[in-house]
Amino acid sequence: MNEIIFKKQTHLERIFFVPPKNLGDNPEKEVFRIEEGADAKLFFFYLYGRQNIVEKEFYIHENACVECHTIFFGDDSQIIKITEKFFILGKGVFARFFTRGLVSENAKGEYDGCIRVEKDAQMTDTKLDIRAFIFGKTAECRMVPMLEILANNVKAGHAATISKIQEDELFYLCSRGLNKAESLKLIIDGIFQSVFRKVSSQDAVSEVIEYLEKKYKTLVL
Amino acid sequence: MKKPRIKLNKLNSTQESTTKKAWEEFNPAPYMKSSKKGLDEELIRQISREKNEPQWMLEHRLKSFKLFQEIPLPSWGPDLKKLDLNAITYYAKATDSQTTRWEDVPPDIKRTFDKLGIPEAEQHVLAGVGAQYESTVIYHNLRKKFREEGVIFEDMDKALREYPELVQKYFMKCVSPALHKFAALHGAVWSGGTFLYIPKNVAVDMPLQAYFRMNAMGMGQFEHTLIIIEEGAQGHYIEGCSAPRYGVDSLHAGCVEIFVKPRARFRYSSVESWSKDAYNLNTKRAIVEKDAHMEWVSGNFGSKVTMLYPCSVLVGEGASADHLGVAFANTGQVQDTGAKVVHAAPNTTSKVVMKSLSRGGGVSLYRGLLDISPQAENAVSTVSCDALILDEASRSDTLPVMKIKNQSATIAHEATAGKINEEDLFYLRSRGLNEEESESLIVNGFIEPITKELPLEYAVEMNRMIELEMEGSVG
Numbered sequence: 001m002n003e004i005i006f007k008k009q010t011h012l013e014r015i016f017f018v019p020p021k022n023l024g025d026n027p028e029k030e031v032f033r034i035e036e037g038a039d040a041k042l043f044f045f046y047l048y049g050r051q052n053i054v055e056k057e058f059y060i061h062e063n064a065c066v067e068c069h070t071i072f073f074g075d076d077s078q079i080i081k082i083t084e085k086f087f088i089l090g091k092g093v094f095a096r097f098f099t100r101g102l103v104s105e106n107a108k109g110e111y112d113g114c115i116r117v118e119k120d121a122q123m124t125d126t127k128l129d130i131r132a133f134i135f136g137k138t139a140e141c142r143m144v145p146m147l148e149i150l151a152n153n154v155k156a157g158h159a160a161t162i163s164k165i166q167e168d169e170l171f172y173l174c175s176r177g178l179n180k181a182e183s184l185k186l187i188i189d190g191i192f193q194s195v196f197r198k199v200s201s202q203d204a205v206s207e208v209i210e211y212l213e214k215k216y217k218t219l220v221l
Numbered sequence: 222m223k224k225p226r227i228k229l230n231k232l233n234s235t236q237e238s239t240t241k242k243a244w245e246e247f248n249p250a251p252y253m254k255s256s257k258k259g260l261d262e263e264l265i266r267q268i269s270r271e272k273n274e275p276q277w278m279l280e281h282r283l284k285s286f287k288l289f290q291e292i293p294l295p296s297w298g299p300d301l302k303k304l305d306l307n308a309i310t311y312y313a314k315a316t317d318s319q320t321t322r323w324e325d326v327p328p329d330i331k332r333t334f335d336k337l338g339i340p341e342a343e344q345h346v347l348a349g350v351g352a353q354y355e356s357t358v359i360y361h362n363l364r365k366k367f368r369e370e371g372v373i374f375e376d377m378d379k380a381l382r383e384y385p386e387l388v389q390k391y392f393m394k395c396v397s398p399a400l401h402k403f404a405a406l407h408g409a410v411w412s413g414g415t416f417l418y419i420p421k422n423v424a425v426d427m428p429l430q431a432y433f434r435m436n437a438m439g440m441g442q443f444e445h446t447l448i449i450i451e452e453g454a455q456g457h458y459i460e461g462c463s464a465p466r467y468g469v470d471s472l473h474a475g476c477v478e479i480f481v482k483p484r485a486r487f488r489y490s491s492v493e494s495w496s497k498d499a500y501n502l503n504t505k506r507a508i509v510e511k512d513a514h515m516e517w518v519s520g521n522f523g524s525k526v527t528m529l530y531p532c533s534v535l536v537g538e539g540a541s542a543d544h545l546g547v548a549f550a551n552t553g554q555v556q557d558t559g560a561k562v563v564h565a566a567p568n569t570t571s572k573v574v575m576k577s578l579s580r581g582g583g584v585s586l587y588r589g590l591l592d593i594s595p596q597a598e599n600a601v602s603t604v605s606c607d608a609l610i611l612d613e614a615s616r617s618d619t620l621p622v623m624k625i626k627n628q629s630a631t632i633a634h635e636a637t638a639g640k641i642n643e644e645d646l647f648y649l650r651s652r653g654l655n656e657e658e659s660e661s662l663i664v665n666g667f668i669e670p671i672t673k674e675l676p677l678e679y680a681v682e683m684n685r686m687i688e689l690e691m692e693g694s695v696g
Contacts, residue, residue, distance in 0.1 A: 119613070122613075132625075134627075134628035134630070135628055137595075137628060139628055140624075140626045141623075141625045142622070142624045142625065143623040143625075143634075144621065145619075145634065146618070146619060147617070147619040147636055148618045149608070149616060149638040150616050151610075151613070152611065152612055152613050152615060152640045153613075154610075154638070154639060155637075155639050156637070156638045156639065157635065157637040158635065158636050159633075159634065159636075160621075160633070160635075161632060161633045161634070162623060162625045162630060162631075162632040163631040163632065164628045164629050164630070
């Protein structure tokens with residue numbers, strides 16, 4: 001089990017490429033502890049590997065502020081299975097968990113996310129926001145966004161959407177002179193830009209964009 | 222026609238006591254002396270013999286009993302291990318006869334239904350009524366106008382005798398006994414219930430109602446509701462149920478099967494108010510064909526544990542379903558409810574709106590399934606679940622599962638959980654309402670998207686039930 005601790009009163013951004021490019025295996029369950037008053041920004045990119053089966057637990061303490069972004073992209077029979085559990089342990093926590101993903105061409109994407117607000121975690125504000133896109137007739141997606149709320153004086157919510165790439169958006173871009181591959185690239189970039197904008201490391205963003213651009217060419221319209 | 226706005230009247234103490242009494246009072250049950258606890262093959266054969274059933278039904282019961290013995294309890298959800306299935310009375314007849322006149326119903330039973338308001342509702346707003354007491358239907362009637370149009374509204378036992386081919390064609394074809402342990406139990410010991418058949422292009426423009434009442438201690442009720450709405454037909458059916466409280470577990474494992482044929486429209490409404498020692502493990506499912514529309518409107522109150530997930534299977538192109546529901550979990554209660562929708566055809570749509578409240582340590586869960594099959598091109602679905610947690614002791618969980626196997630699907634889901642807004646409370650109190658009245662008003666507003674879909678009288682009844690559940694919520 002890997003454990004990463006965000007110490008009290010720290011402000012930290014961590015970027016994870018999962019799994020590392022050259023390894024076939026996934027890491028074991030990962031545990032993230034965000035201590036009292038810490039300010040944590042985390043980015044997870046699930047791009048590589050035949051199988052991405054990941055389990056993560058987050059333990060978030062009093063007055064911590066957490067923003068967590070997950071991007072996954074699966075094609076060509078990749079299997080992506082992400083399980084995230086967010087334990088809100090203390091009062092005053094503000095947390096937002098965003099997941100954006102695309103599956104195409106025989107790929108299977110599964111996401112199980114759970115926000116658990118413990119009894120003492122009053123006056124917390126948490127939200128889980130998942131957007132997934134399915135591309136291609138044989139891709140599949142399964143999503144389970146869960147809430148377990150044991151405190152009453154809280155704001156907690158989740159939202160999830162699953163859809164295809166909208167044809168009228170593709171049509172509009174094609175009508176502006178772009179070919180289909182270019183139009184698709186623009187739309188998918190737009191989906192992930194909301195995450196890229198927040199990453200401070202341009203090298204990391206460039207690596208993701210470079211990977212995605214190779215993948216766009218193989219997407220069948 | 223525009224529906225009248227529902228006027229909320231605070232219950233006075235007389236009204237409160239009448240409503241509560243109607244649910245909680247019980248009649249003596251001398252018939253229980255000839256009934257036994259627990260379940261064996263001999264009891265199943267006795268049930269079938271007394272009902273004079275065809276051979277195929279007895280065989281069905283016995284196969285279901287075998288499945289019941291083999292299938293384990295579910296490994297998820299509320300803990301059912303404390304339910305002692307050997308202490309339940311599975312079959313008890315309070316009276317031998319059924320009538321179409323309330324005057325002929327045994328006086329103590331009639332008094333119970335009078336207090337519940339059933340005969341009065343029948344006179345004013347209903348097309349027909351079925352009333353079940355323990356294991357048998359004691360009253361059944363349908364307005365002449367609908368009988369003449371070919372509508373069949375009978376209790377299930379009678380329908381099995383009078384329309385055997387029709388019943389055999391559909392009985393437990395929508396809900397298989399192999400689905401889970403309590404579907405198998407139901408298949409073995411079902412008794413009473415409703416058979417509704419609306420012929421092609423007939424519109425029944427008044428609701429039909431069935432009311433199920435458990436009376437004796439440790440009773441089990443296993444009514445079967447089978448509804449067939451033929452092509453182009455329309456109807457609305459309401460079920461109500463209640464049981465008094467003894468402090469001893471009782472069990473309700475009913476089953477509702479609805480077949481909505483092409484271009485038909487059907488609404489199934491239910492207001493369940495079982496006693497707080499009842500296990501309510503109901504199974505409800507509808508198969509919706511081409512261009513047909515199915516609506517579920519449900520209010521779940523009472524019971525110690527409810528596990529109830531009405532399911533719509535959209536098998537025809539253009540089929541649609543709406544699921545609207547309210548669940549209130551009070552002290553010692555677990556309301557594990559939700560909705561399941563399977564999109565199995567192109568251009569199908571569904572909408573799920575669920576509201577839950579938990580108070581006094583109660584636990585409310587939304588458990589849902591949205592399944593988009595590979596052949597369900599252009600399916601659209603929205604799911605919205607909101608939970609109000611009324612105090613620090615209570616809990617709310619949301620577990621929606623979405624399985625999407627078609628890229629053209631458009632799915633949206635949202636859920637919120639929180640408490641009553643302090644500013645809203647402050648505003649109402651500044652207008653002269655006390656804290657309890659203010660909370661009740663806000664809660665009734667919270668569930669208004671559901672109650673507005675019920676006929677006015679039932680919406681008022683549901684609001685009253687909320688008020689009774691909210692009693693003592695302040696201080």
